[in-house]
Amino acid sequence: MAEYSTYGSVAVLQVNNPPLNTFTRHVLQALVSGLERAQRDPAVRSIVIAGKGPTFPAGADLEELLGTAAAPLLSNLRMVDKHVDTCQKPIVCAIHGTALGGGFELALASHYRLAVPSATLSLPEVHLGMLPGAGGTQRLPRVVGVKSAIQLITSGQDIKAQQALTLGLVDKIVQGDLLKEAVSFARSVEGRPLEDRRISQRTVPDADKVDEVVEATRKTILRKARGAIAPLTCVQAIQASVLPFAAGMAREADLMTYLMTSWQAAAQQYVFFSEREVRQWSHPRDKHINFRTAKPTVIKSVGVVGAGTMGAGITISLLQAGLKVVLLEVNKKQLDKAIAVIQKTLRQKSASQKMSQLTTTMDYSQLSDVDMVIEAVFENLRLKKEVFRKLDVITKPQAVLASNTSGLDIDKIAAATKRPDKVVGTHFFSPANVMRLLENIYGKKTSAETVATVMQLATTIGKVGVLVGNCAGFVGNRMLGPYRSEALFLLEEGVDPQDVDRAIEEFGFPMGPFRMTDLAGNDIGWRRRIEARLTTEHGPPPDTPALYRRGDRYCPLPDMLCLQGRLGQKTGAGCMMLQEAKDDLTENIYIRFRTDGSVFDLRRLLAHTKTLEELILDLLFADDCALLAHTEAALMSHHAPSMCNRYDPGSRTALPDPVVLQMIQDYRQEHGFKKRTISSQEIVERCLYSLINEGFHVLDEGIASRALDIDVIYLFGYGWPRHTGGPMYYVERVIGLEKLLRSLETYSARYPNHSHLQPSPLLRDMVAKGGSLAALGTTDSKL
């Protein structure tokens, strides 16, 4: 637990609790015993505390901290820190690996800190809905000042050794053998006065400015916290650091108790464990196929087909993980553009050497030797099948073929090959090198080995892989459908897009549904709806009721906006693309003709022409000759058209657009909707409850095997606020299943034709029988 040894006058205490040397009560008791022994021994004149194995203690043991042992654990840690702080013999902490939370707090209580260059320090408690409750909020500001302490503690960010040295958090960086250096350092400081080494006895350097600093940062913290209580509570504790140390510690303890007993802390700790538990996957339809029984194929090289935004992002992720990549793109200009993006990103990450692992090509035969291919071409089933047909012929028989589709049928894609067992979905989220989620989709014939391979790939490239079944939209996008529909129905009834966005953002999402569509592109859903024959490029399909499709309520507003060229933020950027892309047309660029207002996808037009130049010539010699220029001017104009908002050039701030508001008003009038006032609560409930209700369907159908899989998908792929634990956790632990059912019943009685508001049979069953999502496999056992 804490091994005791002596090197002459130096006693060394090495925490030994593999794998992360976390603090349990027993570890802490062993540390106290060791400290007492060293203090008692007259031959010992200094003490070194270190971690055995790969790391310095990575903090309190969360299993204990979250259970009934929390109070004794916390008081033991405070006791150790007090022992260390007040010890009459100098104590040196030797830091390697990750000194996190309580580990870093122990180091701050010590008199000297040495670290290896690769060491990382941080106080990440805020991510667990807590604060550094063993003196961290009191000691850190005494070293770095209130301003920096607020920044470090409310973000929980990592501090690398060099930065820690600059900030005065470590005294020396050690290049060689850490323990040896620490022992000799300890020896060198023996007998020196310790009073100025005790951080607790120092004053906060910017104490006179504390109120000013807190005031200046409060707004930013509130905005970033998006409803989480921990960040502001951390600030309150840090504010108390200007008090005498004991008073500050008492305030910290009170605030820690408040946070530790909050539902948000429980939710965030659930997130921590769920992020790890998704790795322990099992096949929803056959529990015998799972992470233990299925063996992954070793992947050393990956082909990526398609060098658009997704393909480039996927390539970066793979290269960063040290894999060999062959990037294939049939359009030379697009390939060059992607190479430039990849190079720039890797350079920013100081990882330019990874470029040597990249081969770029326009020739499919270069993929003959890769272990796996990830296809990332345009979201079109015909095109994807064509690509898979080619890949099946060219790649080696054992290669895994994965599609980065966001919702197309994996079985249909697999059917284009003679190896459906090796075909799988790997749905990355944009930007693919940043977003942590990887939704892995198995088809009817996908083998256990293939599933294990893509789940392993997720870990290899630092993503959170979640295994789901095959259905339109899989888990994430399928659940988003009802949410988006309900948001649109709310527009019909009287709210503006900005009202919906505001309510959802106040709940904690970084972006409401309309800003999100503006960012992603309104045309993505439009194309999907055109392909599903719900609408056409010219308006609703003939003989179709305006507000219904296949018996379901349908809101055509987004289609109408697309027909007006309001495709999202990128339409605003479209003019730039049009200019620079005169002969580089790989993104979707839309033009609108002045005579009839119709919108065309330039790519589609290009399919009938050889080059963009030819197309432009055609247009110039056609009756609509002025129109391309007109379109350019329109796109360049100050009010670049977007979906529901307008964006000033170079800005992402969504501004209400009077044109859209008028259009919605006309639409309400035309279809007999009577505008009414709708509360934020109703907006949030209707949007989120319909999304969650779909989650119950997803579980019922076995598309997701556990509620925690859905939570992780929403937390890591869709910006669901972390402090609420994810949609399924939130509804069960905070709202209550019964209340969800009653609300859905009320709303579905009011809107009988909104099918997604009809409570799912699984939800009804659970409420009737008193069942819980935990029984379906959440991490309750760990909470």
Ligand SMILES: CCC/C=C/C(=O)SCCNC(=O)CCNC(=O)[C@H](O)C(C)(C)COP(=O)([O-])OP(=O)([O-])OC[C@H]1O[C@@H](n2cnc3c(N)ncnc32)[C@H](O)[C@@H]1OP(=O)([O-])[O-]
């Ligand atoms: C007392 C009050 C004041 C103090 C408060 C604190 O200290 S608060 C705490 C402040 N400290 C933190 O918040 C640190 C949280 N931990 C981390 O950030 C990372 O684990 C890491 C960077 C230390 C290592 O990353 P990595 O990618 O190398 O590894 P990995 O992440 O995959 O973890 C491996 C296994 O260890 C498990 N496990 C991990 N930590 C803990 C823990 N503290 N406890 C228990 N278990 C823990 C993890 O679940 C996983 O288990 P599995 O699934 O294999 O059964």
